[in-house]
Amino acid sequence: MRHLQQHVVDEYEGCEYDSDYSDASMGSDLSDNVEVDFGILFDVDGVLARGSSPLDPAKRAFEKLKDAQGNLRVPVAFVTNACNRSADKARQIGNWFNMKVQPDQVIHAPTPAKLLRQYHGKHTLVIGQEYRLDIAEDLGFSNLCTIEDIKEAYPLLDMVDHENRVRVARGEYTENPQFPKVDVILLIGEPCRWETDLQLIIDLLLTEGKPTEAPRDPHNVPQLPIIACNMDLVFMAEACMPRFGHGAFLVCLEALYHKLTGKPLKYQNLVGKPCEITYRFAEHTVSQIARNMGITRPLKRLYFFGDNPSVDIVGANLYDRYIKRRDSNGNAYELPVSRLIPQLDDLHEQTVEDCHSMLVGTGVYKHHPQEEQKSSSPTSKSHVYHGHRDIAHEADLSTPHKYVHDVYEGIEYIFKRESVSLT
Numbered sequence: 433m434r435h436l437q438q439h440v441v442d443e444y445e446g447c448e449y450d451s452d453y454s455d456a457s458m459g460s461d462l463s464d465n466v467e468v469d470f471g472i473l474f475d476v477d478g479v480l481a482r483g484s485s486p487l488d489p490a491k492r493a494f495e496k497l498k499d500a501q502g503n504l505r506v507p508v509a510f511v512t513n514a515c516n517r518s519a520d521k522a523r524q525i526g527n528w529f530n531m532k533v534q535p536d537q538v539i540h541a542p543t544p545a546k547l548l549r550q551y552h553g554k555h556t557l558v559i560g561q562e563y564r565l566d567i568a569e570d571l572g573f574s575n576l577c578t579i580e581d582i583k584e585a586y587p588l589l590d591m592v593d594h595e596n597r598v599r600v601a602r603g604e605y606t607e608n609p610q611f612p613k614v615d616v617i618l619l620i621g622e623p624c625r626w627e628t629d630l631q632l633i634i635d636l637l638l639t640e641g642k643p644t645e646a647p648r649d650p651h652n653v654p655q656l657p658i659i660a661c662n663m664d665l666v667f668m669a670e671a672c673m674p675r676f677g678h679g680a681f682l683v684c685l686e687a688l689y690h691k692l693t694g695k696p697l698k699y700q701n702l703v704g705k706p707c708e709i710t711y712r713f714a715e716h717t718v719s720q721i722a723r724n725m726g727i728t729r730p731l732k733r734l735y736f737f738g739d740n741p742s743v744d745i746v747g748a749n750l751y752d753r754y755i756k757r758r759d760s761n762g763n764a765y766e767l768p769v770s771r772l773i774p775q776l777d778d779l780h781e782q783t784v785e786d787c788h789s790m791l792v793g794t795g796v797y798k799h800h801p802q803e804e805q806k807s808s809s810p811t812s813k814s815h816v817y818h819g820h821r822d823i824a825h826e827a828d829l830s831t832p833h834k835y836v837h838d839v840y841e842g843i844e845y846i847f848k849r850e851s852v853s854l855t
Contacts, residue, residue, distance in 0.1 A: 468506055470733040470850060471718035471784075472497075472843075475705075476512040476525070478668040478739030478795015479839055485670075486528035487794055489838035494529040496843055502531055507722040507731070511714050513541040513662040513677070513704050513743065515621035517563050518570070537721060541662035541678070541704030542620040544713040545571045547774045548659065548701055554615035557582065557636065559623055567620060577614065579623065582632050585611035586643055589635050592627040614641035616700075619660045622681040629681075634688055637697075651693050657700035663820035664705075664743050668795040679820060686821060699770045699822065706747025706823060708754045709773045711736070711787065719780040730783035735846055737839055739795025741830040742818040748789035749829045755784060770822060790842045791832035799835060 474480055480490040499505050510525060510533075518535035526533040552572040558564045559579065568576055583590050587605040590596045599605055614636050623629040635643045638650050647653050660682060666674035689697040704710055711734075719731055734751075738744020754767070767773075793799040817825040836842040 467727045467729045468850070468852065469729045469731055470735065470846075471507040471509070471715075471722060471731050472846065473509050473511050473714050473718065473734060473736045474839070475736075475738040475740075475744050475795075476510055476521075477514065479737050479792055480510075480525070481528065482668065482795075483670040484524070487838065489794070489840035491529060493838075493840040493843045494531065496840070496847075498531060504531065504725075507718045507725060507727065509537045509539060509714055509718045509721060511539045511705065511710065511736070513664045513667070515540055515542060515560055515564075515567065515662065515678075517566055518543070536717065539710065539714055539717060540567075541710075542567060542571055542618075544703050544709045545573075545618070545659060545661060545701070547709065547713065547776060547779075548703075549774075551616050551618075551657065551659065555612050555641075556616040556618050557614045557633075559617065559619045559629055559633070560621035561624055564620060568618060573618065577612075579629050579632055581611070582614075582636070583628070584608070586632075586635075589632055589643060590628055592631050593625075609644050614656065617656055617658045619658065619678070619682070621662060622676070622678045626681060626684065630684055630688060633685060634692065637689060638692070651695065653693075655698055658697070659701045659703060660699050662704040663702065663707075663823075664740070665818045666740075666796065668739060674796055679818075682820070702770045702820070702822060705738075705743050706750055706819065707771050708747075708751050708767065709771065711747060711751035711754075712773045712779075712782065715782060715784050716780045719783070730781070732783065732785050734784050734787045735790055735842075736787060737790045737792060737842055739792050739797050740818075741791060741797055741832070745789045745791050745832045746819055746823065746829045748787050749831075750823075752787040752789070755782065755787065758782075768822065788834065789832040790845075791835045792838055792842065793835070794838050799837070 477483075479487075481487055497504055497506055497508065510521070512521070514521070518538045518540065521538045521540070522533040522535045525538070549572060553574055555575045555577065556568065556573050557579070558568045558573070558576050560567070565576055565578065583596075585608040587596065587607060588600060591600075617633060617636065632643075637656055638647050638653055639645070640654060641656050660678075662678040663682060664677035665679040665683070667677045668674050686697045689695070701709075715731070715734060718734070722731055734748075736744065736748040738748065757766075791797060819825060834842070834845060836845060
């Protein structure tokens with residue numbers, strides 16, 4: 433890949449811009465009649481904030497991005513693997529940086545599932561925590577149930593809940609065998625009680641969504657479609673070390689299913705970073721934002737800021753590969769079925785020619801230049817791949833186009849590379 437050539441080492445060490453951009457055009461002002469042809473995408477946790485507290489470099493970065501009236505001068509969107517209501521997150525980001533952020537500018541892990549319209553009317557079990565039904569409805573799913581509904585309909589299933597065991601022993605339960613068959617499982621985020629959710633999801637998978645009787649052959653049950661959003665093994669919050677993410681829950685589900693059936697769990701669709709569908713949806717979003725800003729030029733470059741090499745950087749580099757290897761139908765030939773991108777008429781045309789991955793050192797990733805070459809080697813015993821099972825480990829994909837200490841340094845780099853000044 434072009435971005436993994438001779439500039440990689442230099443870019444990790446400093447802020448030098450690429451040699452294919454000339455010094456001659458440096459420092460030109462971005463006035464009202466000059467349009468940019470690039471967009472910027474930001475991860476949130478570890479890039480712009482730690483937990484609910486914004487990072488100071490991010491505050492300074494957005495001051496540099498805004499004009500005298502406080503409006504952004506570059507099309508910007510926020511791409512996070514968290515699972516919140518977009519309006520709530522937009523409000524929070526706006527408060528952090530004293531600017532207006534529209535809900536459509538925020539892309540959560542499940543957001544691209546809006547494109548999976550063939551499942552929106554099916555009876556769908558939604559796994560997650562707060563607001564999971566609101567989020568699923570916002571995606572377009574209209575026939576929903578929760579794990580609590582499954583527990584109520586089939587109270588004999590949940591024996592990992594010892595309180596429920598006592599209720600069952602006392603006969604204090606009522607079954608509902610008329611409960612509708614589950615057609616689809618939508619995993620939008622890790623649940624509160626992993627053990628109960630793992631048990632009941634497996635039960636549904638072994639009974640084709642209707643757990644009223646045991647399967648005759650658990651090794652040969654057609655699997656329900658599973659849509660999994662957010663494959664992050666860990667994420668960075670306020671704690672001194674990364675915390676388990678939804679990817680850790682998926683690892684447990686995959687291991688249990690394989691242990692019981694002897695077969696690997698299959699995903700109908702993987703959504704969220706690092707899958708290409710999320711970056712394609714992000715390009716669509718930032719293109720719409722650019723049009724709303726009055727920008728008429730098609731976007732040619734995306735810059736993506738992330739703090740997790742196995743998720744953010746792998747995803748941005750996968751999308752860079754995808755847009756350089758598209759076939760006549762718009763899909764890259766090597767994409768597995770679970771990562772194919774629906775071709776819908778209401779998606780903005782794919783015009784971006786490069787997706788530049790920008791790795792910051794304020795979150796999951798901690799930069800140690802003296803160890804970089806050794807630790808990035810695929811044969812190094814110290815290197816452990818934290819990416820999802822269904823995304824092949826290629827060490828080069830976790831190498832960013834550019835390492836910067838923080839997002840403010842990254843914005844300065846972009847301005848220099850694009851030969852514009854927003855000051």
